[in-house]
């Protein structure tokens with residue numbers, strides 16, 4: 001009898017523990033910390049501004065979605081903030097985004113879907129911004145969620161919105177983005193010398209999204225040493241070279257903003273183990289040390305000009 005009681009108590013405890021564990025597992029935040037919401041205001045332009053405008057339209061503000069954050073957008077933001085009891089400063093930042101975003105998923109339609117499609121296109125998905133959340137948008141959302149450590153449910157809710165809006169620019173200086181998610185490698189990885197005599201940086205990661213550090217023209221590039229690569233061409237003739245990718249995400253010759261997913265890291269070409277090799281070449285053909293440039297982005301500072309970067313002192317050999 002006594003024994004029987006004990007084991008039924010034991011079984012109840014085990015059930016309780018399992019239930020608690022399941023609760024913890026199902027309510028747990030994603031493995032990656034979410035990036036910070038961007039702060040944008042009058043004078044800004046581009047995809048995040050267009051997103052703000054579509055979301056304001058969703059909330060009934062009849063402004064154009066032209067990607068230019070001018071006085072018309074500012075007054076719509078101020079009016080939206082007042083209506084929600086927020087500080088009416090015209091700045092769309094961490095205070096305002098949670099009120100402005102609207103959850104969307106397959107079957108949704110309207111301006112908030114256009115906003116989500118605009119954000120997804122920052123990552124190279126190439127969706128038609130038609131306001132209809134169909135199966136193509138659904139797979140893009142799931143792919144984004146999977147590559148950003150989010151629950152893969154196809155729902156663009158608060159965490160996915162924050163990740164979409166913040167992953168490329170969160171904590172980075174304006175117009176720049178880290179080549180990998182901030183959580184992918186420690187700061188010291190960007191400071192490490194390159195293993196051979198070529199100025200470059202090797203970031204040891206397997207199969208993760210690689211992003212454009214700056215806007216530019218994404219040109220497909222392949223060689224025996226680089227493997228599957230992408231060159232991010234700059235207007236002055238200099239370029240960032242990404243090597244050893246397992247796949248590319250952008251069309252050859254596409255003009256991309258900073259933070260666009262260029263591809264997935266990998267192990268192609270002359271590579272001993274999966275890693276991302278990044279090289280900076282200026283128009284004179286010289287390879288420049290990328291370390292101080294990437295560290296500035298990591299630290300949220302404006303990076304130095306490419307031509308001011310040293311051509312030696314960053315290699316181990």
Ligand SMILES: [Zn+2]
Pocket residue numbers: 194200201202277278
């Ligand atoms: Zn390398």
